[in-house]
Amino acid sequence: MIVVKVGGSAGINYDLVCDDIAALVREGNPLILIHGGSHETNVISEKLGKPPRILTSPQGYTSRYTDAETMDIFAMVYAGKMNTRIVERLLKRGINAIGLSGLDGRLLVGPRKTSVRAVENGRQILVRDDYTGKVESVNTALLDLLLGAGYTPVISPPACSTQGEAINVDGDRAAAMIASAIGAKQLIILSNVPGLLRRFPDESTLIPALRYAELEQALDFAEGRMKKKVLGASEAIAGGVEQVIFADARIAQPVRMAAAGKGTVISR
Amino acid sequence: MIVVKVGGSAGINYDLVCDDIAALVREGNPLILIHGGSHETNVISEKLGKPPRILTSPQGYTSRYTDAETMDIFAMVYAGKMNTRIVERLLKRGINAIGLSGLDGRLLVGPRKTSVRAVENGRQILVRDDYTGKVESVNTALLDLLLGAGYTPVISPPACSTQGEAINVDGDRAAAMIASAIGAKQLIILSNVPGLLRRFPDESTLIPALRYAELEQALDFAEGRMKKKVLGASEAIAGGVEQVIFADARIAQPVRMAAAGKGTVISR
Numbered sequence: 001m002i003v004v005k006v007g008g009s010a011g012i013n014y015d016l017v018c019d020d021i022a023a024l025v026r027e028g029n030p031l032i033l034i035h036g037g038s039h040e041t042n043v044i045s046e047k048l049g050k051p052p053r054i055l056t057s058p059q060g061y062t063s064r065y066t067d068a069e070t071m072d073i074f075a076m077v078y079a080g081k082m083n084t085r086i087v088e089r090l091l092k093r094g095i096n097a098i099g100l101s102g103l104d105g106r107l108l109v110g111p112r113k114t115s116v117r118a119v120e121n122g123r124q125i126l127v128r129d130d131y132t133g134k135v136e137s138v139n140t141a142l143l144d145l146l147l148g149a150g151y152t153p154v155i156s157p158p159a160c161s162t163q164g165e166a167i168n169v170d171g172d173r174a175a176a177m178i179a180s181a182i183g184a185k186q187l188i189i190l191s192n193v194p195g196l197l198r199r200f201p202d203e204s205t206l207i208p209a210l211r212y213a214e215l216e217q218a219l220d221f222a223e224g225r226m227k228k229k230v231l232g233a234s235e236a237i238a239g240g241v242e243q244v245i246f247a248d249a250r251i252a253q254p255v256r257m258a259a260a261g262k263g264t265v266i267s268r
Numbered sequence: 269m270i271v272v273k274v275g276g277s278a279g280i281n282y283d284l285v286c287d288d289i290a291a292l293v294r295e296g297n298p299l300i301l302i303h304g305g306s307h308e309t310n311v312i313s314e315k316l317g318k319p320p321r322i323l324t325s326p327q328g329y330t331s332r333y334t335d336a337e338t339m340d341i342f343a344m345v346y347a348g349k350m351n352t353r354i355v356e357r358l359l360k361r362g363i364n365a366i367g368l369s370g371l372d373g374r375l376l377v378g379p380r381k382t383s384v385r386a387v388e389n390g391r392q393i394l395v396r397d398d399y400t401g402k403v404e405s406v407n408t409a410l411l412d413l414l415l416g417a418g419y420t421p422v423i424s425p426p427a428c429s430t431q432g433e434a435i436n437v438d439g440d441r442a443a444a445m446i447a448s449a450i451g452a453k454q455l456i457i458l459s460n461v462p463g464l465l466r467r468f469p470d471e472s473t474l475i476p477a478l479r480y481a482e483l484e485q486a487l488d489f490a491e492g493r494m495k496k497k498v499l500g501a502s503e504a505i506a507g508g509v510e511q512v513i514f515a516d517a518r519i520a521q522p523v524r525m526a527a528a529g530k531g532t533v534i535s536r
Binding site for chain 2: 044047048049072075076077078079080081083084085087088091092093094096097098099100101103104105106141142145146149151158160163164165166
């Protein structure tokens with residue numbers, strides 16, 4: 001089983017990603033795709049007059065402030081536009097894709113944070129109307145049911161809170177939970193950079209390989225969104241995944257190149 | 269098996285609809301829900317600076333002009349916001365709902381119209397960049413798979429063209445195809461009117477019962493969007509459904525009330 005996460009940043013070529021995935025599935029490799037949508041959510045949020053607000057935790061992790069109105073936009077872009085268009089790309093390539101959000105069949109479940117601590121203008125604030133959380137369990141029976149019947153699941157946030165609410169969860173960490181839950185050997189995380197860079201954005205400082213024990217140190221130099229990917233990698237390996245590979249979504253055959261080790265290979 | 273279509277017009281109370289559906293499912297009635305999203309699509313289209321354009325066919329049927337940009341908005345609202353929020357409502361009520369568009373697993377497939385004839389300012393025009401079509405086949409194996417595992421499918425347009433493209437299809441006619449394909453005895457079509465009115469919008473002119481043979485005549489006085497519902501009813505009954513009931517989505521227990529005959533009951 002291959003688990004692939006493709007990010008939602010600007011510059012990602014979903015046609016190349018879907019070309020590669022379709023070929024892999026046709027060759028007999030069952031696959032689960034998880035995708036993001038952050039860039040497009042920013043674009044649509046601006047157009048709808050609800051500009052994105054990014055919260056930064058005291059530890060330096062960033063997340064989207066997601067009140068009820070933002071969740072509507074988030075669901076529209078992730079589960080609506082992005083998911084539909086990725087499923088459509090795979091269908092056109094002959095793959096029987098099926099789109100799911102984490103709410104569908106309670107696929108991705110976890111607690112909603114009752115409050116979120118953030119730093120704004122140097123002061124700590126507590127945000128209480130935020131619909132965010134963390135995936136703690138995966139409905140693997142649903143994935144097995146669909147994979148067993150020949151479907152290729154295409155999964156996106158939002159997830160489902162333990163109370164049944166739509167919650168914004170980090171896609172990389174959700175992918176890590178999925179890969180662990182189904183016992184995948186490899187988790188491939190594609191984005192608009194070639195992997196983990198020691199000095200972002202200098203692509204010549206790509207780190208080709210890292211051990212699990214070195215991940216905590218990597219959090220120090222990982223920039224912005226890459227921090228969550230490092231956290232996801234750490235959680236995936238702690239959950240039994242053998243290799244997590246950060247790789248480039250902008251090139252031809254991005255999944256194959258990643259699986260062959262092009263990017264940053266993180267292993268136990 | 270109960271097949272329920274709930275419209276997407278203004279004024280529909282989805283909480284009441286989901287209360288009733290959740291109770292019915294808990295009582296052991298398997299159910300498939302199909303929903304619309306036209307009003308919200310109009311609202312979001314306006315906000316995004318792409319006002320809706322409605323095409324009227326020479327026969328007087330109306331449909332949304334759906335170019336690629338409109339399809340993005342359509343997918344955002346139907347498969348994103350509306351579907352996610354309806355699934356969320358059912359999850360909160362303890363029902364294991366699963367949201368699907370017609371693309372997912374090629375659930376609803378039909379040909380895309382290569383061109384659409386419309387009347388504008390008294391002249392016939394031919395529209396060629398429209399992504400619309402008509403559902404001709406339903407992936408009942410996927411519905412059986414999910415229902416058999418205890419999930420409640422929540423389905424919305426877009427559908428899937430024979431080439432794998434996202435296409436806008438009428439939700440009422442899609443619901444008719446689903447009801448026929450799975451051999452449902454009743455198809456309940458809920459909207460923001462109490463049923464078929466002889467003189468719209470005078471609700472005192474509600475028609476309580478109609479025979480299949482009278483449907484063609486009903487097309488003459490059915491207003492705007494009701495025309496497509498009449499067409500859907502006709503197709504459902506031709507497809508083997510025993511009763512199609514047009515009923516009010518704005519009241520308590522709307523599904524139960526409809527199933528008991530409150531509304532317009534159309535039968536063979």
